[in-house]
Amino acid sequence: xxxxxxxxxxxxxxxxxxxxxxxxxxxxxxxxxxxxxxxxxxxxxxxxxxxxxxxxxxxxxxxxxxxxxxxxxxxxxxxxxxxxxxxxxxxxxxxxxxxxxxxxxxxxxxxxxxxxxxxxxxxxxxxxxxxxxxxxxxxxxxxxxxxxxxxxxxxxxxxxxxxxxxxxxxxxxxxxxxxxxxxxxxxxxxxxxxxxxxxxxxxxxxxxxxxxxxxxxxxxxxxxxxxxxxxxxxxxxxxxxxxxxxxxxxxxxxxxxxxxxxxxxxxxxxxxxxxxxxxxxxxxxxxxxxxxxxxxxxxxxxxxxxxxxxxxxxxxxx
Amino acid sequence: xxxxxxxxxxxxxxxxxxxxxxxxxxxxxxxxxxxxxxxxxxxxxxxxxxxxxxxxxxxxxxxxxxxxxxxxxxxxxx
Numbered sequence: 001x002x003x004x005x006x007x008x009x010x011x012x013x014x015x016x017x018x019x020x021x022x023x024x025x026x027x028x029x030x031x032x033x034x035x036x037x038x039x040x041x042x043x044x045x046x047x048x049x050x051x052x053x054x055x056x057x058x059x060x061x062x063x064x065x066x067x068x069x070x071x072x073x074x075x076x077x078x079x080x081x082x083x084x085x086x087x088x089x090x091x092x093x094x095x096x097x098x099x100x101x102x103x104x105x106x107x108x109x110x111x112x113x114x115x116x117x118x119x120x121x122x123x124x125x126x127x128x129x130x131x132x133x134x135x136x137x138x139x140x141x142x143x144x145x146x147x148x149x150x151x152x153x154x155x156x157x158x159x160x161x162x163x164x165x166x167x168x169x170x171x172x173x174x175x176x177x178x179x180x181x182x183x184x185x186x187x188x189x190x191x192x193x194x195x196x197x198x199x200x201x202x203x204x205x206x207x208x209x210x211x212x213x214x215x216x217x218x219x220x221x222x223x224x225x226x227x228x229x230x231x232x233x234x235x236x237x238x239x240x241x242x243x244x245x246x247x248x249x250x251x252x253x254x255x256x257x258x259x260x261x262x263x264x265x266x267x268x269x270x271x272x273x274x275x276x277x278x279x280x281x282x283x284x285x286x287x288x289x290x291x292x293x294x295x296x297x298x299x300x301x302x303x304x305x306x307x308x309x310x311x312x313x314x315x316x317x318x
Numbered sequence: 319x320x321x322x323x324x325x326x327x328x329x330x331x332x333x334x335x336x337x338x339x340x341x342x343x344x345x346x347x348x349x350x351x352x353x354x355x356x357x358x359x360x361x362x363x364x365x366x367x368x369x370x371x372x373x374x375x376x377x378x379x380x381x382x383x384x385x386x387x388x389x390x391x392x393x394x395x396x
Contacts (some may be wrong), residue, residue: 007388023336027337027339029331058356058360059356067349105319126353127353
């Protein structure tokens with residue numbers, strides 16, 4: 001995992017200046033450590049990956065699989081919070097997370113994350129199959145080691161490559177049901193993978209001071225906002241055909257295609273509005289358009305996977 | 319100070335954590351039980367309730383049927 005471009009300081013475990021763990025953490029503090037909002041995305045996409053698969057799991061196995069995919073995702077979130085506690089303390093958006101807030105000691109978060117990771121992988125393997133368990137283990141490794149420890153602090157492409165970690169859940173859901181990975185699983189992976197950069201870059205446009213203060217080399221910090229706006233448009237243009245292509249696989253259909261056409265048109269329109277704006281205009285209206293595109297991008301992903309779910313229900317009724 | 323409800327913040331947090339861990343462990347035990355039942359009965363819990371134990375795959379069942387059929391044939395010829 002060592003990279004020659006990384007300094008010893010970057011490789012060293014982060015120190016959180018002035019943070020003290022007072023009292024004892026409550027149960028809700030450990031829940032916060034799992035990044036519940038990210039978990040909701042993991043649960044939903046993994047569930048869709050499992051439901052649209054041609055083979056179906058028995059109910060308890062399916063429930064167990066979703067539960068431990070979600071907990072595995074949460075565990076990687078806890079490990080990410082342990083490693084990034086120093087930058088979380090600097091950024092306004094993350095300063096109230098349990099470790100920088102002093103509610104949970106870094107060592108506790110590390111132990112919690114590692115234990116939960118191991119339990120999640122073992123239980124998913126027992127409930128479904130070794131391929132799904134292996135993919136979950138790789139996802140946790142990718143998010144914690146490749147993204148958090150390596151890419152996040154070293155390259156403006158952090159979110160592009162790191163986006164793969166968030167793209168794995170539907171593939172794990174599919175693998176849990178079928179025991180294999182096919183073109184449909186890769187198509188769902190590609191959709192989330194290409195959605196991640198414009199989603200986070202639109203966030204970075206109005207949270208730039210946070211990343212700048214934390215010295216995280218987001219594209220907005222290293223290449224400026226002008227370049228980031230162009231990157232958002234480029235990725236939405238690349239994303240559109242990939243999203244539509246999913247509609248032509250056996251899990252797609254007319255409902256998905258119609259939804260995808262509307263959503264991609266909306267996302268491209270939003271990206272065009274972003275690229276036409278300059279920083280002065282954006283600051284004047286407090287990044288109104290950028291915030292709208294960020295919110296729209298969340299709906300974009302949920303509605304795409306929702307449409308896949310509808311297609312699966314329609315196939316079941318036919 | 320109430321005996322059952324310590325009013326200090328530290329006790330409240332410790333209590334919430336203990337309850338959370340207890341509930342999580344209980345849920346894990348229940349989930350493991352039902353997962354085991356499902357695994358050993360091929361998703362048919364009624365077979366477990368009736369005491370019809372271990373899992374039988376389609377291949378196992380086909381082999382059993384074939385064996386029974388061949389024994390039946392042998393028995394008939396004898």
